[in-house]
Amino acid sequence: MKVLITGASGQVGRALIASRAAAIELLALTRGELDIGDWTAVRDAVRAFRPDLIINAAAYTAVDAAESDQQRAYAVNAQGPRNLAECARAISACRLLHISTDYVFDGRASEPYRPSDATNPLSTYGRTKLQGEQAVLELLPQRSAVIRTAWVYAPQGKNFVLTMLRLMRERGAVSVVTDQIGSPTAASSVANVLWHLAALADRTGIFHWTDAGVVSRYDFARAIAADAVALGLLSTLPQVVPMTTVDGATAAHRPKYGALDLQASIQQLQLAPIPWRTSLHAALSELGAAPPQSV
Numbered sequence: 001m002k003v004l005i006t007g008a009s010g011q012v013g014r015a016l017i018a019s020r021a022a023a024i025e026l027l028a029l030t031r032g033e034l035d036i037g038d039w040t041a042v043r044d045a046v047r048a049f050r051p052d053l054i055i056n057a058a059a060y061t062a063v064d065a066a067e068s069d070q071q072r073a074y075a076v077n078a079q080g081p082r083n084l085a086e087c088a089r090a091i092s093a094c095r096l097l098h099i100s101t102d103y104v105f106d107g108r109a110s111e112p113y114r115p116s117d118a119t120n121p122l123s124t125y126g127r128t129k130l131q132g133e134q135a136v137l138e139l140l141p142q143r144s145a146v147i148r149t150a151w152v153y154a155p156q157g158k159n160f161v162l163t164m165l166r167l168m169r170e171r172g173a174v175s176v177v178t179d180q181i182g183s184p185t186a187a188s189s190v191a192n193v194l195w196h197l198a199a200l201a202d203r204t205g206i207f208h209w210t211d212a213g214v215v216s217r218y219d220f221a222r223a224i225a226a227d228a229v230a231l232g233l234l235s236t237l238p239q240v241v242p243m244t245t246v247d248g249a250t251a252a253h254r255p256k257y258g259a260l261d262l263q264a265s266i267q268q269l270q271l272a273p274i275p276w277r278t279s280l281h282a283a284l285s286e287l288g289a290a291p292p293q294s295v
């Protein structure tokens with residue numbers, strides 16, 4: 001199977017490359033090699049490689065910066081997937097797997113969101129991501145799947161885990177919100193579900209996939225601190241101070257509750273999610289060998 005991956009240097013892009021099966025003929029392109037917002041570039045890349053499958057791991061993920069950079073967020077998160085879907089449509093049987101986010105929801109729910117639940121994004125990032133998933137499903141309904149995930153981290157990249165580790169090391173204490181609830185998810189888990197879906201050509205539509213378990217950012221930070229000390233990444237246990245979200249403290253509004261209901265995906269994919277603590281421990285263990293990048 002010929003697979004084109006976009007956003008190859010991102011967290012999920014790297015995890016996809018690292019976990020690919022030997023039988024996959026891979027073309028993995030970074031932003032510098034393929035800007036998915038550039039229709040002509042996408043058309044030329046797809047025409048030249050003629051993939052059986054495109055996995056779009058590219059996105060504008062700077063949630064706060066997107067508020068003052070709406071055009072670029074739209075170009076990458078909405079127009080990019082549209083370009084990919086249009087170009088995939090021109091290649092016989094070419095499928096598209098696209099990644100989206102819990103930020104398409106407003107977070108006012110009190111139980112995990114199902115794929116069919118009403119969306120209502122609070123931010124430019126969430127809005128443009130929603131436009132992207134809608135474009136993919138409209139243009140390529142029989143040959144696409146959208147995988148919504150949340151709170152993605154990896155041993156490299158810009159993410160909550162590495163930011164917490166840096167702040168804990170520098171300051172010895174961090175204040176973390178107790179009122180943002182979600183499911184921490186390793187990029188490797190997202191890659192795993194994508195490769196699983198790659199082998200299931202008849203699965204289309206929206207899938208929810210995260211690591212198993214629902215926690216607050218505060219509890220997530222406490223787990224990072226505990227594991228980091230146990231693994232020798234931090235010499236002393238840092239203080240994790242609970243706080244509540246201060247409205248207006250960040251440029252973008254974030255959903256307070258972003259748990260995704262995985263049941264339909266578990267059944268349709270016959271796949272079991274990994275407990276988030278297991279994934280966190282694995283990612284931090286990987287860091288044990290090499291110190292975290294500064295983010």
Ligand SMILES: NC(=O)c1ccc[n+]([C@@H]2O[C@H](COP(=O)([O-])OP(=O)(O)OC[C@H]3O[C@@H](n4cnc5c(N)ncnc54)[C@H](OP(=O)(O)O)[C@@H]3O)[C@@H](O)[C@H]2O)c1
Pocket residue numbers: 006007008009010011012013030031032034035036037056057058059060061075076080099100101102129149150151152153157158187
């Ligand atoms: N990170 C999260 O917490 C999270 C949560 C829910 C869903 N998701 C979704 O998961 C997917 C993967 O995210 P991630 O965590 O791997 O993000 P990431 O680490 O920020 O990676 C995104 C990649 O996209 C690239 N990119 C940006 N603009 C591009 C363009 N115009 N053309 C091609 N590539 C472009 C970036 O390149 P540069 O680095 O060179 O800019 C980066 O390598 C995205 O769809 C994201 O929306 C992420």
